[in-house]
Amino acid sequence: MWGQQVVVENKPGAGGNLAAETVARADPDGCTVLFATSSLAVNRSLYRSLSYDPIADFAPVAHLTSFPFYMFVPNSSPAKTVREFIAFAQANPRKLTLASPGTGTTPHLTGELFKRMAGIEMTHVPYRGAGPVLNDLIPGRVDVYFASGALLANMRAGQIRGLAVTGISREPAAPELPTVADSGVAGFEAYSWHGLFLPRRTSQQIVNKMSADAIAALAEPAVREKLEQNGYGLVGRGPEQLAALLTSEIEKWGSVIRQAGIRIE
Numbered sequence: 001m002w003g004q005q006v007v008v009e010n011k012p013g014a015g016g017n018l019a020a021e022t023v024a025r026a027d028p029d030g031c032t033v034l035f036a037t038s039s040l041a042v043n044r045s046l047y048r049s050l051s052y053d054p055i056a057d058f059a060p061v062a063h064l065t066s067f068p069f070y071m072f073v074p075n076s077s078p079a080k081t082v083r084e085f086i087a088f089a090q091a092n093p094r095k096l097t098l099a100s101p102g103t104g105t106t107p108h109l110t111g112e113l114f115k116r117m118a119g120i121e122m123t124h125v126p127y128r129g130a131g132p133v134l135n136d137l138i139p140g141r142v143d144v145y146f147a148s149g150a151l152l153a154n155m156r157a158g159q160i161r162g163l164a165v166t167g168i169s170r171e172p173a174a175p176e177l178p179t180v181a182d183s184g185v186a187g188f189e190a191y192s193w194h195g196l197f198l199p200r201r202t203s204q205q206i207v208n209k210m211s212a213d214a215i216a217a218l219a220e221p222a223v224r225e226k227l228e229q230n231g232y233g234l235v236g237r238g239p240e241q242l243a244a245l246l247t248s249e250i251e252k253w254g255s256v257i258r259q260a261g262i263r264i265e
Contacts, residue, residue, distance in 0.1 A: 001213055008035075015039050015104060015264070017050060024052035028201035030210065034058065038106050038192045041249035045257040046104040047264050054250065059207050060242035061196035062214040065232040068167030068191050069110050071180060072151055072160045074140035082164050082183035085144065089120035098122040099142035101130045104264055109253055110146040110166060110190040112260045117185050134160075148192075149173050149231030166190040173231055193235075193249075195242050211238045 011019035016039040026032035034040075040054050071082065079085035089096050098115070100108035103126045115122055125142055127133045134151065136142050138159050145151075146166065152174055155162045164180045165171050168189050180188040196214055198207060215236040217223055227234060257263075 001217065015043055015046070017043055017047065017052075020054070020058075021051050023197065023199060024057040026199050028199040028203070030198060030202055030206035032199065033061070033210070034197040036195050036197050038249060038253075040195075040197070041246055042104060042106065042109065042253045042257070044250050045254035046262060054246065057200050058197040059200050059202050060239045060246060061198055061207055062211045062239070063235045063237040063242040063245055064194045064196065064214065064218065065227060066191045066193040066235055067148060067232050068165050068171065069107060069146040069148060070151065070155075070165050070174065070177065071114075071163045072137060072145045072147055072155065073143065073163060074137055075159070075161055076140040077143065077161065079163065080161070082178075082180055082185065085163060086118050086120055086184060089118070089122060094121045094123060096120075096122045096143040097125045099125050099127060099133045099137060099145045101133055102126050102128065104257075104262060106190075106192045107146045107148075109256050109260075109262075111144070112262070113190060113256050114146070114180065114185065114188065116256065116259060117188050146190075152231075193245065194232075195245070197242075207239055 011022055016037060020034060020036070020040060023032055023034035043050060044054050073079055073085065079088050098111040100111060102108065108124065108126065111124070122143070130147065133142070133145055134154065137145050151160065152162070154160050162174060162177050164183050165174065165177050166180055166189065168181065169179065170177065196210065198210065215238070218234050218236045224234060
């Protein structure tokens, strides 16, 4: 569409902060774009200090995708529904373990939100990545894990049990699983998302052009098919909607982080 190559430069580290800082400090010429995840909203409250401001230093471009998490438990768990899991946790306060791929990750915060809204207590067990979590979830060394749809394959293979999905409706990828909200935790909702951001001083003309092109790209059959195969829900909304999402997500997860007392130096 643009007639030129786009180089993907992975900048891992500090929960996405290194990548965000790079774009925040880049020239506002439209040539450096941040492919952001929901960590852009989470990190404002999670880290004691940031070298950038997620609102003041970026121009929202396009909300590309969003996806819910799934609530998985070991096959050995006595809980076959969310209500049964809550009852199990209430009968065993602080004895159950909530696994995550790392402190402050969206799966961790989703679990913390679930604890708060369900009125239960669990011990958080952070791992270094998703792989080690699955290795301990299958044999029942941890009690629950909120994960992406990637683990549906393990559920289908009979290795783990799925209880619910964290979105506002059932997912086509697993229509047999009810929502958490419909399973005893009214109002529960948690998603992760992807969006494009440019440096704040980028001209509105560039922002509008990139937004329109990104949304058009989502309509391409090959792009749509690839994303949906990987469990992503296509959104395709513009700058104003992405700005509103970022603000609401900062408020939502900031509250969860403060109440749970989570902080990364």
